Amino acid sequence: MFGIPTQALFSQLLLGLINGSFYAMLSLGLAVIFGMLNIVNFAHGALYMMGAFVAWFLLNWFGVNYWGALVLAPLVVGALGVVIERTMLQRLAGLDHLYGLLLTFGLALIIQGGFQNVYGSSGQPYAIPPQLTGGQNLGFMFLPNYRAWVVVFSLTVCLATWFAIEKTSLGAKLRAATENPTLVRAFGINVPLMITLTYGFGVALAGLAGVLSAPINQVRPLMGADLIIVVFSVVVIGGMGSIMVSIVTGFALGICEGLTKVFYPEASNIVIFVIMAVVLLIKPAGLFGRAA
Amino acid sequence: MAAPLLAVRELEAWYGESHVLHGVSFDVREGEVVTLLGRNGAGKTTTLKSIMGIVGKRKGSIAYEGQETIGASSDRIARLGIAFCPEERGIFSSLDVKENLMLPPLVRPGGLSVEQIFELFPNLKERLASQGTKLSGGEQQMLAIGRILRTGARLLLLDEPTEGLAPVIIQQIGRTIARLKQQGFTILLVEQNFRFASTVADRYYVMEHGKVIDAFANAELAANMDKLHDYLGV
Ligand SMILES: Nc1ncnc2c1ncn2[C@@H]1O[C@H](COP(=O)(O)OP(=O)(O)OP(=O)(O)O)[C@@H](O)[C@H]1O
Numbered sequence: 001m002f003g004i005p006t007q008a009l010f011s012q013l014l015l016g017l018i019n020g021s022f023y024a025m026l027s028l029g030l031a032v033i034f035g036m037l038n039i040v041n042f043a044h045g046a047l048y049m050m051g052a053f054v055a056w057f058l059l060n061w062f063g064v065n066y067w068g069a070l071v072l073a074p075l076v077v078g079a080l081g082v083v084i085e086r087t088m089l090q091r092l093a094g095l096d097h098l099y100g101l102l103l104t105f106g107l108a109l110i111i112q113g114g115f116q117n118v119y120g121s122s123g124q125p126y127a128i129p130p131q132l133t134g135g136q137n138l139g140f141m142f143l144p145n146y147r148a149w150v151v152v153f154s155l156t157v158c159l160a161t162w163f164a165i166e167k168t169s170l171g172a173k174l175r176a177a178t179e180n181p182t183l184v185r186a187f188g189i190n191v192p193l194m195i196t197l198t199y200g201f202g203v204a205l206a207g208l209a210g211v212l213s214a215p216i217n218q219v220r221p222l223m224g225a226d227l228i229i230v231v232f233s234v235v236v237i238g239g240m241g242s243i244m245v246s247i248v249t250g251f252a253l254g255i256c257e258g259l260t261k262v263f264y265p266e267a268s269n270i271v272i273f274v275i276m277a278v279v280l281l282i283k284p285a286g287l288f289g290r291a292a
Numbered sequence: 293m294a295a296p297l298l299a300v301r302e303l304e305a306w307y308g309e310s311h312v313l314h315g316v317s318f319d320v321r322e323g324e325v326v327t328l329l330g331r332n333g334a335g336k337t338t339t340l341k342s343i344m345g346i347v348g349k350r351k352g353s354i355a356y357e358g359q360e361t362i363g364a365s366s367d368r369i370a371r372l373g374i375a376f377c378p379e380e381r382g383i384f385s386s387l388d389v390k391e392n393l394m395l396p397p398l399v400r401p402g403g404l405s406v407e408q409i410f411e412l413f414p415n416l417k418e419r420l421a422s423q424g425t426k427l428s429g430g431e432q433q434m435l436a437i438g439r440i441l442r443t444g445a446r447l448l449l450l451d452e453p454t455e456g457l458a459p460v461i462i463q464q465i466g467r468t469i470a471r472l473k474q475q476g477f478t479i480l481l482v483e484q485n486f487r488f489a490s491t492v493a494d495r496y497y498v499m500e501h502g503k504v505i506d507a508f509a510n511a512e513l514a515a516n517m518d519k520l521h522d523y524l525g526v
């Protein structure tokens with residue numbers, strides 16, 4: 001097709017899907033947090049990095065393997081999120097967006113700086129769990145098992161989150177509190193607690209994404225700083241519209257990036273920013289965003 | 293005489309810097325329907341919001357079942373058994389009708405069942421899957437009242453439930469309030485429409501400039517008509 005070997009096309013598509021998985025999980029968390037807290041969580045990338053480091057600590061200090069880390073690391077990062085919300089973010093309620101943005105940006109710098117101090121900028125290796133090494137020869141391409149796992153698992157987590165928010169009674173409380181927290185609280189629901197747990201959940205998703213990425217990208221203090229810039233572009237392109245928008249935009253832009261690598265590799269690192277610029281020119285609230 | 297279910301004393305309230313209530317005092321007894329009357333801006337809504345704990349700053353005393361609530365958070369106040377139906381109705385657009393109906397958690401035993409709510413408001417049953425804000429104004433009002441009947445709250449604060457509605461719907465809401473009273477609910481109603489209020493209320497308080505300036509029973513309504521016209525400027 002167009003003189004492009006199908007092998008290359010499909011492996012770039014797969015790479016795009018993998019990146020898309022991370023974009024989707026991270027922008028999903030950002031959307032959930034923004035909906036409830038009205039805060040653009042700039043600490044998201046740092047907490048993603050922490051998820052990967054917690055997995056690494058668990059393995060190297062406590063002998064807890066990948067599967068244990070997949071459960072524990074998000075819990076640790078989520079708990080840290082709860083502490084951050086209770087001690088800091090809560091005080092910003094009612095203030096301009098800008099304060100939350102600055103505070104979380106500062107947090108990100110502190111967390112990343114701390115890790116860089118100790119671990120430098122190089123990556124710590126994290127092995128693929130033995131159950132997921134190797135791969136399948138599909139004929140038209142070779143599919144590494146771990147990468148297939150990442151795509152399927154993230155998609156499942158994203159869809160489960162969507163289901164929980166859009167289709168359950170707990171999710172209805174969350175949506176209602178996003179719309180009118182005062183009234184929801186006046187019905188007897190502990191909205192401040194919901195807000196805290198929402199932040200915890202949103203950053204736990206980032207931590208989970210960090211664990212997933214550890215065997216692919218190594219564990220580096222700045223892994224989140226690089227990724228989060230792209231994720232914010234994804235959010236800007238989709239618009240802070242809804243859960244499903246975050247998921248679809250995340251995967252779609254990952255695939256876009258992959259395809260660009262095949263057809264015009266020079267542009268692959270900037271294609272998302274170009275799309276963002278175009279979208280901002282045409283629809284400043286994002287493709288699916290509600291105008292503020 | 294038994295202590296009132298709700299006793300409001302010297303209540304003051306502020307929105308930011310602006311001082312809106314200046315010492316409001318009144319009682320609501322168990323099983324009564326009490327109506328707050330008053331012109332636009334008199335402070336009726338603010339009084340209900342203060343009872344519910346959702347204005348920025350309040351002072352004075354609000355006792356429910358003898359328990360002081362002036363410092364309590366609104367979720368705690370709700371769990372004591374007070375429920376609020378706001379003037380703007382507060383139907384959630386991201387929730388369908390069923391989700392809106394089931395949103396308020398049960399705070400006490402003894403609320404109405406969903407079936408009983410459908411009996412009061414049959415329209416709701418047919419629209420369960422619609423987006424909450426796609427309902428007509430009247431249906432939204434029914435939903436806003438219906439959803440607080442499930443919770444077991446015994447004191448209902450209804451803010452102008454007839455505002456902007458067609459006469460047949462106003463009648464339906466009037467019948468509903470009468471039935472709720474029969475079932476033992478206590479209701480604090482805010483109304484501008486005292487013709488409607490007179491069909492359901494036991495007693496009235498008249499508010500002006502953030503104070504209660506008069507009070508009378510329903511039986512005294514006719515005798516107070518001239519004064520009322522003055523107060524309300526109608
Ligand atoms: N959110 C707010 N911020 C500042 N001032 C407010 C706010 N809400 C109401 N007010 C002011 O407080 C006063 C009392 O308002 P309130 O809504 O309690 O009156 P009301 O008796 O319910 O009137 P209406 O019959 O129009 O509903 C008014 O002067 C109003 O302008």
Ligand SMILES: [Mg+2]
Binds near residue numbers: 451
């Ligand atoms: Mg009012």
